[in-house]
Amino acid sequence: MSACGGATIRIYILKRILVLVPLLISVTFVSFCLLKTLPGDPVYSMVGERATPEAIESIRKEIGSDRDFMSQYAGYLGLLAGGNFGRSYYSNRDVLDDIAAKLPNTMKLALAAMAIAIPCGLAAGMIMAYRRGSFIERIAGMFTIGGVSLPVFWVGLMAMLVFSLELRLLPPSGTGGFKFIALPALTLAVPAISTLARVAAASIEESMGLQFIRTARAKGLSPLKIAIFHVTKNALIPVVTIIGLEFGSYLSGAVVTETIFGWDGIGRFAMQGIIMRDYPVIMGCIITCTAVFVVVNMLTDIIYHYIDPRIRIHDGKG
């Protein structure tokens, strides 16, 4: 980052962060509207069937659902501004505390999945690109299409059946160390490997035809050196984007994977909130997930700027 300016990129980052605020506020508004149109009243599911009308009324007052929509929403924004997601209707625990405890688990799972997906995906992509037209390339191609055609929850259940229930190698569910994370991470990684392999293969093939590769070959560099230092390095740029974009699918996939494997992360937390109609929990999870998703996309754009000299973020085009 020399001549074309550290200042420009700093302004760009600042702009992106500023856009983030209205975006997240609109996310809160839309999800708030969605929740308010939900059939069923959370108060009834909180108090049970035998509650007196007075008890129902007092809970309404307590959680504020007796007020009109806009003042409820304003109240919620006030809560958010104070750095708070409110309390769960059921456990009465602070939602922010719960999310802060569970988000690292989800991140751990996503990182473990990436740790499997990136090397496997790149290796498969390189094989597909360098052995184009061969038998092994066709097999790999089929596998990558198969990988994106597998339903995550089914892969998870089948993996659990084989590795936990039949072979008894790994625990079927729970949160914890390596043994617990292996199956959910593998499940999450399957579609990611396929996507990565396809993007990597296409990108490597494209850079193989570029001028500087011919130059490198003319210089007498060994094919292996060219493959690693010239082609692959150049081809990594779209791969980085895909890794960033895939992060959103890790978050969505986490809802399913965590539910199946009993992994104590934010996806499972959100699903429990949805089933129990626990509005503060659902809102907190949606806002957190969207924020993570948007920030990761932003980081991807910024990394892109640093690794690809052809794509620089300029003032005008920004």
Added chain:
Amino acid sequence: MTAKGKVYLYLVLFMFVLSLAAPFLPLHKPETIDLDSLQKPPGFAHPFGTDHKGRDIFSRVIYGAKISIGIALTAAAAACIIGSLAGLAAGYCGGMTDSVITAVVDFTMSFPALLLAIAISVVLPPGIHSAMIALSATGWTSFARLMRGKVLTVRGLSFVDAARAAGCSDARVLFIHILPNCLRVAFVMMGIKLGGFILAEATLGFLGLGVQPPAPSWGAMISSSRAYILTAPWTVFFPGLMITATAFCFNLYAEKLKETCDNRMP
């Protein structure tokens, strides 16, 4: 388009037609509970076995095809129409219209797609419609973005100027001259989306949203058999195999479609 690519599409369509014709075929009724044959492993009488209520999995899987494939096809068509119209409007009108539509598309895309689909189908009363609406509400954005870009390119071509010089109205230029040149990319996009829609529909069913049991939706079948995976693994295996096979065919078809299209598709 090679014949080989179309084979995959025909396979899925054959499944769909078979499913529509299922009531006239010599199959067990998909919702008949048979307490004499609970959790029978795959065999001659029940090729895919029976579930915990003694229902024949083979016939449930066949009947389920029309639900899962039907939802995916309808949602893809709806997403294509809504997204294409939005993209056409944004690309052709420009200015304020373009800014608003692009902002809405960006906003929708700032949610992880499946999470948004889950949120929408939680809000809607459960059923076939809620799954369709959830899928098309999240899927239309790719069509809008693609069409907008395509319209922007086509709009600058000289035949559009010629049409305008000949006195064509905006609507005529847009729908008679520009639209036919953009249809192809929208169609390819639809092919690309179908596999994902099959999976998303199954996921919604698995989470207990969308189509409700006892209707034989593939996702819901897996969800209700999950507890019996140890004693009757075939109850989970076969519906999942059907989901995978269908998504696989759609994705292979999309792959061939992409090859025929010189545009770089996502």
